[in-house]
Amino acid sequence: MSSEQHENLLSIQRVTKLYPGIKAVNDLSLDIRRGEIHIIVGENGAGKSTLVKIIAGLIRQNSGDMLFEGANYSPASVLDAQKAGINMIHQELNLMQDRTVAQNVFVSREPIKNRLHVVDTKKMNSDCNKILKELGLDFDASMLIKDLSIAQQQMVEVAKAVSRENKLLIMDEPTSSLTQKEIDHLFTITRLLKSQGTSIIYISHRMQELMEIGDRITVMRDGALIATKDIAEISMPEIIKMMVGRKIENVYSRTKTTAGREVLSVTNLTGLRFRNVSINAREGEIIGIAGLIGAGRTEFAKAIYGKDPIENGEIVFCGKKISKRNYITKNAVDFGISFIPEDRKAEGFFTGMSIKTNMMEASWRFLFRNRIIKNGIMNKMAENGVTRLSIATPTIDKNVSELSGGNQQKVIIAKWLVHESKLFIFDEPTRGIDVGARAEIYSVIDALAMKGGAILMISSDLPELLGMADRIYVMKDGEVCGEVCRDTPDFTQEKVLSIAIGETKTA
Amino acid sequence: MNDIFKKIPGLMWGSLLMILFFVIFAPNYTNQRNIINILQNSAIIIIVSMGMGITILSGQIDMSIGGVMTASAVISAMYIAHIQEPTVTDILSTFLIGIGVGGVFGFLNGLLIAKYKFNYWLVTFAMMSIAYGIAQVVTQGKVISGFSKSFRNVTTFSLGNIPMVVYIAVLVSLFMFFLTYKTKFGMHIYAVGASEKCAAQSGIRVDKVRFVIYLLSGLLSGFGGVLLVSKTNFASANVASGQEFTAMANVIIGGISFDGGKGGLLGAFAGSIILTAILNGLQLMGLSNYWQQVFTGIFILMIIIIDVVSQRVKKTKNTRRVYKNA
Numbered sequence: 001m002s003s004e005q006h007e008n009l010l011s012i013q014r015v016t017k018l019y020p021g022i023k024a025v026n027d028l029s030l031d032i033r034r035g036e037i038h039i040i041v042g043e044n045g046a047g048k049s050t051l052v053k054i055i056a057g058l059i060r061q062n063s064g065d066m067l068f069e070g071a072n073y074s075p076a077s078v079l080d081a082q083k084a085g086i087n088m089i090h091q092e093l094n095l096m097q098d099r100t101v102a103q104n105v106f107v108s109r110e111p112i113k114n115r116l117h118v119v120d121t122k123k124m125n126s127d128c129n130k131i132l133k134e135l136g137l138d139f140d141a142s143m144l145i146k147d148l149s150i151a152q153q154q155m156v157e158v159a160k161a162v163s164r165e166n167k168l169l170i171m172d173e174p175t176s177s178l179t180q181k182e183i184d185h186l187f188t189i190t191r192l193l194k195s196q197g198t199s200i201i202y203i204s205h206r207m208q209e210l211m212e213i214g215d216r217i218t219v220m221r222d223g224a225l226i227a228t229k230d231i232a233e234i235s236m237p238e239i240i241k242m243m244v245g246r247k248i249e250n251v252y253s254r255t256k257t258t259a260g261r262e263v264l265s266v267t268n269l270t271g272l273r274f275r276n277v278s279i280n281a282r283e284g285e286i287i288g289i290a291g292l293i294g295a296g297r298t299e300f301a302k303a304i305y306g307k308d309p310i311e312n313g314e315i316v317f318c319g320k321k322i323s324k325r326n327y328i329t330k331n332a333v334d335f336g337i338s339f340i341p342e343d344r345k346a347e348g349f350f351t352g353m354s355i356k357t358n359m360m361e362a363s364w365r366f367l368f369r370n371r372i373i374k375n376g377i378m379n380k381m382a383e384n385g386v387t388r389l390s391i392a393t394p395t396i397d398k399n400v401s402e403l404s405g406g407n408q409q410k411v412i413i414a415k416w417l418v419h420e421s422k423l424f425i426f427d428e429p430t431r432g433i434d435v436g437a438r439a440e441i442y443s444v445i446d447a448l449a450m451k452g453g454a455i456l457m458i459s460s461d462l463p464e465l466l467g468m469a470d471r472i473y474v475m476k477d478g479e480v481c482g483e484v485c486r487d488t489p490d491f492t493q494e495k496v497l498s499i500a501i502g503e504t505k506t507a
Numbered sequence: 508m509n510d511i512f513k514k515i516p517g518l519m520w521g522s523l524l525m526i527l528f529f530v531i532f533a534p535n536y537t538n539q540r541n542i543i544n545i546l547q548n549s550a551i552i553i554i555v556s557m558g559m560g561i562t563i564l565s566g567q568i569d570m571s572i573g574g575v576m577t578a579s580a581v582i583s584a585m586y587i588a589h590i591q592e593p594t595v596t597d598i599l600s601t602f603l604i605g606i607g608v609g610g611v612f613g614f615l616n617g618l619l620i621a622k623y624k625f626n627y628w629l630v631t632f633a634m635m636s637i638a639y640g641i642a643q644v645v646t647q648g649k650v651i652s653g654f655s656k657s658f659r660n661v662t663t664f665s666l667g668n669i670p671m672v673v674y675i676a677v678l679v680s681l682f683m684f685f686l687t688y689k690t691k692f693g694m695h696i697y698a699v700g701a702s703e704k705c706a707a708q709s710g711i712r713v714d715k716v717r718f719v720i721y722l723l724s725g726l727l728s729g730f731g732g733v734l735l736v737s738k739t740n741f742a743s744a745n746v747a748s749g750q751e752f753t754a755m756a757n758v759i760i761g762g763i764s765f766d767g768g769k770g771g772l773l774g775a776f777a778g779s780i781i782l783t784a785i786l787n788g789l790q791l792m793g794l795s796n797y798w799q800q801v802f803t804g805i806f807i808l809m810i811i812i813i814d815v816v817s818q819r820v821k822k823t824k825n826t827r828r829v830y831k832n833a
Contacts, residue, residue, distance in 0.1 A: 094704065096768050
C-alpha cells in the first residue's frame with residue numbers, strides 16, 4: 001500500500017464535473033505515476049480537456065478528490081496548482097506579442113535589482129537564454145514574440161512552463177501548430193523532462209507520435225475512463241475501437257430521400273485554413289463533415305457562407321458560379337445559403353432580444369410595405385415558425401436568452417425557414433443540447449432535407465453523423481482525406497475516426 | 508540602429524516628413540522662439556498624455572482626463588486667487604490641492620473599475636461629466652484670472668531661455684519612463700494590457716495594477732490642471748475641455764495601440780510634441796484654428812488605417828505559414 005502511494009504522484013479519485021446537460025467528466029479515477037509520460041486520448045468532447053483543467057486549477061470538479069504526493073489536493077486557482085508544481089501548456093497561445101521572450105517567460109516573476117522594484121533585465125535575459133539553450137531553441141531571449149514564427153511561439157509557451165518548478169506538466173495538444181521538426185524537438189524536451197523525474201500528461205490526436213513517446217495511455221469516452229494500458233501492450237486499432245465505442249442512441253430520424261439536382265458543388269476550394277477541398281451536395285441530401293478540432297471544417301463552411309475569404313477554387317451554387325470577388329455573407333443569404341453556427345450565443349442570435357426579433361433577423365426585406373415594418377406580418381411569420389418547429393414558449397416576445405439550448409437552436413433554424421433557404425450549413429447542431437431536444441433537432445433537419453434542402457452538417461459527434469448523413473467527408477489538416485457513403489461497409493465510426501486521425505487513407 | 512528604425516511606428520515617419528515640409532515652407536518655423544513655443548505648448552499635454560498612455564497600455568482608457576484637469580484647475584485657482592503675495596507654502600498647497608483633486612477622481616475611477624469591475628468607459632465618462640460639472644458649479648460660469656507673479660513663475664520662469672514648464676514635463680516624463688520601462692509594476696501594466704487572463708494566471712494582481720494606473724492618471728491630470736492655471740494665467744469651466752481627445756491623439760500617434768500592451772510612453776512623449784508641432788506649422792502657414800481639429804482627426808484615421816492594415820496582413824501571413832508547413 002505504502003509503496004504504491006509513493007509511486008503515484010497524482011491520484012484522481014472519482015472526479016465528476018457537470019455542465020448543463022452533460023457530464024463532462026464522469027466518476028473518473030486515474031493515477032499518474034512519478035516520471036511517466038501519460039497519454040490521454042479520446043474523441044472531441046470526450047472530456048480530456050475538462051479533466052486536465054481540473055488538475056491545473058482552471059475549473060473545479062463537482063465531486064471527487066485528488067491526492068497529490070499523498071496529500072489532499074484541491075487547487076482554488078491556477079496559482080495554487082503552480083505552487084504545488086503542476087503547470088499546463090495550453091492549446092492556444094497566450095503570449096504578449098509586443099514583449100520579449102524573457103518578459104513573457106518570467107511574467108510576474110521578474111527578478112528585481114533593488115527596493116525600487118527595478119527589473120533586472122540582464123539577469124532575466126541570461127536566465128531565459130539558459131532555459132532556451134537547455135531546450136535547444138535557437139532564438140534569443142531579447143527577441144520580440146511577434147517576430148517569432150507560430151511554432152517558435154508555441155515553444156515559448158513550453159519554456160514558460162518548463163521554467164517553473166515542475167512535478168507534473170500537462171500538455172494539451174501542444175503539437176497542433178508545430179511542424180514535424182519542432183514536434184521531434186518537443187519530444188526531445190519531453191523525454192528530457194521525464195529523465196529529470198517530471199511526470200507528463202500529454203493530450204493529442206496524433207496517434208503515431210504518442211506511441212513513440214508514451215509510457216501509458218488512457219482512453220476516455222463520454223467523460224468516463226474506458227481503459228488505462230501500457231503503450232507496449234496495445235495496438236492502434238484497439239485504441240481506436242475503444243475511442244469510438246459509443247452506443248448509438250435511437251434518436252436519429254432519417255427518412256430515405258432520393259437526391260435531386262445538385263445544389264452545391266465546390267471544386268478545389270482553398271482558403272485560410274483549408275486547401276483543395278472539393279465536395280458536392282444535392283437536393284434532399286445530408287452531407288456530413290467529420291474531422292478533429294483544427295481540421296479546418298468550420299473555416300471551410302464559413303468560406304462557403306461568405307464569412308471567410310476564398311483564395312482559390314470554385315463554388316457553384318444551384319448551377320450558378322459564385323464570384324470570389326466581393327463575395328460576402330449578404331450574397332450568401334440572398335442566394336439561399338443558411339448558416340447555423342456552433343457558438344450560438346456569440347454568432348447565432350441576439351442575446352437579450354425576443355424570439356420574434358431573432359427570427360426576423362435574416363428576413364427584414366419581407367416585412368416592409370412601403371418602407372414601413374408591418375408588425376402584423378412579422379407576428380404571423382414568427383408565430384408560424386414557433387408552431388412549425390414546436391418551440392416551447394408561451395409567447396413570441398419572450399427573451400431568447402431565457403430559452404433552453406434546444407429551443408434556442410430551433411429559433412435559429414426558424415430564422416432560416418422564414419427565409420426559404422436552399423442550403424443549410426449546421427456547425428455542431430446539437431452541442432450542449434440534451435438528448436430529448438436533440439431528437440427534435442434531428443427531425444427538423446430531416447424535414448428540411450425531405451423538402452428538398454441540401455444539408456451540410458459539421459459535427460464532432462460521430463454517432464450523430466452516422467445516424468443522419470448520407471455521405472460523410474472526412475477532413476484532416478485542412479484537406480478532405482476521405483469520403484464514406486451510407487450503406488457501404490466503410491460507413492462506421494472506426495473508419496471515419498481512423499481517416500480523421502490519419503491512420504488510413506481512402507481515395 | 509536598424510532596430511531603432513523598426514521600432515518607430517510608420518506614422519511617425521509621415522509626421523516627421525510633414526514637419527520637414529514646415530521647416531522648408533512655413534515662415535519662422537525653425538526660429539528659436541517658435542521651437543520654444545512648440546515645446547511650451549506641448550509640455551502640459553505631455554504630462555496628461557503619460558496618464559492616458561498607461562491606461563491605454565493597460566487595454567482601457569481614461570476619458571475623465573480633460574474634466575479632471577478642469578476641476579483641478581478651477582479649484583486650485585479659487586484657492587490661490589485670493590492670495591496676493593503667496594509664500595512658497597501657499598504655492599505648494601495650491602499644487603497639492605490640484606493634485607489632490609486629481610487623486611480623488613483617480614481613486615474613484617480605480618475603485619469602481621478595478622475593484623467593482625464596472626465598465627471603464629462608463630465610469631470614466633461619468634467621472635468626466637461630474638468633473639466638468641463641478642468646475643461649472645465652482646466658477647458659476649465666471650473666469651478666474653490674474654494670479655500673482657510668483658505662482659505664474661512656476662511654469663513661465665525661463666531658465667536658459669526655456670520656460671520651467673518644459674523642465675517639469677521632462678522630469679515627469681522621465682519618472683514615467685522609469686516606471687513603465689524599468690520596474691516590475693511597468694512590466695505588469697504591459698502584461699495586464701496584453702492579456703488580462705494571462706496576467707492573472709501568471710500571478711499578477713490585475714485589480715491592484717489597474718487601480719494604481721487610474722490613480723496615477725488622476726494625479727497627473729490634477730497636476731496638469733494646476734500647471735495650466737499657472738501657465739495661462741486664467742481658469743474657467745472649459746479651460747481644458749477636449750484635452751482627453753488631444754491626449755488620446757498623442758498616445759495613438761506615438762504608437763500605443765488600443766489593443767493594449769503595445770507601444771511605450773516614449774511614443775506618447777514624441778507624439779505629443781509632433782502633434783503640437785504640426786498644428787503649430789499649420790497655424791504659421793496661415794490655416795485657421797478651426798482647421799486644427801480636422802487635421803487631428805485625419806491624422807488619427809491615417810494611423811488606424813496603417814495599424815489595422817499592417818496587422819491584418821501579418822495575421823493572414825502567419826495563419827498561412829502554419830498550414831503550409833503542416
